[in-house]
Amino acid sequence: MEGNRQDLMKLIQTRFPRLSKGQKIIAEYILKHYDKAAFMTAAKLGQTVGVSESTVVRFANELGFSGYPTLQKELQELIKNKLTSVQRIEISNDLIDEENPLRSVLKADIENIRVTLEKINANVFEDVVEEILKAKRIYIVGFRSSQAIVEFLGFYLNLILDNVRVVSRGVSDIFEQLLRVGEGDLVIGISFPRYSSRTVEALKFSKDRNAKVVAITDSLLSPLASHADFTLIAQSNMVSFVDSLVAPLSLINALIVAVGCKEKEVISETFRTLENIWEEYGVYANRSKNNND
Structure with missing residues (x-):
């Protein structure tokens, strides 16, 4: 990933002499503050450096991107795993409407x-569903916020199923x-992001021992994906220091x-048994009883 970042920075440096005056200002800002630029709209980036939004768009085109969103996505992919919590808070000032954080966060999650x-x-x-159903044993691994x-x-x-185990931090090592x-x-x-190194190591360990591996992560560029037979992608762009899951x-x-x-009969029988257990041991509050108090 660091190599990819240097490739992009090198591209900007290589194209620098042919850029217009306004585009050079954008280039200099990105080279110094790429972590912040990655989460700015074209309008916001232009406003920050003192050029028009159209100049920002032309800058992206000059680098060979189809538009500014493509360049922005490239920057985000490069830096999102490197952002510290402090940097996330700084960036969130440009992403969150402090007067209405509820709306900002919910819109981002949508x-x-x-x-x-x-x-x-x-x-x-569908392949992952089939692998789950036919597996001898299933181990689920993930740490930190995951x-x-x-x-x-x-x-x-x-x-x-009766063959599922969650791998957790505790007395025994993963x-x-x-x-x-x-x-x-x-x-x-x-x-x-920020990816757990322990999770990556666990997948490599399992892959080396010929287990099938599924990665649930945000990108095929994720370090989990390189050790996985199947990768399921879910967008997790953060709005602030809180990971969006x-x-x-x-x-x-x-x-x-x-x-x-795929297991309807098993589920029906399981929940019939559980309902009796829950009732017997008062697992759930009795709504009608509470209403009478």
């Missing part, structure tokens, strides 16, 4: 789901938990439902 729906490969999705959706996936798959992984097993790794969770919901549709 866009993440929309892009995910466009990007997702339906055939790969741990929440790892637990969610593990919780529901455990209701459908490699000890993956000790017996091998051919016939399936390992599902989940991570989004709305689209990844929606994708995982779809996976659970798809597996459930």
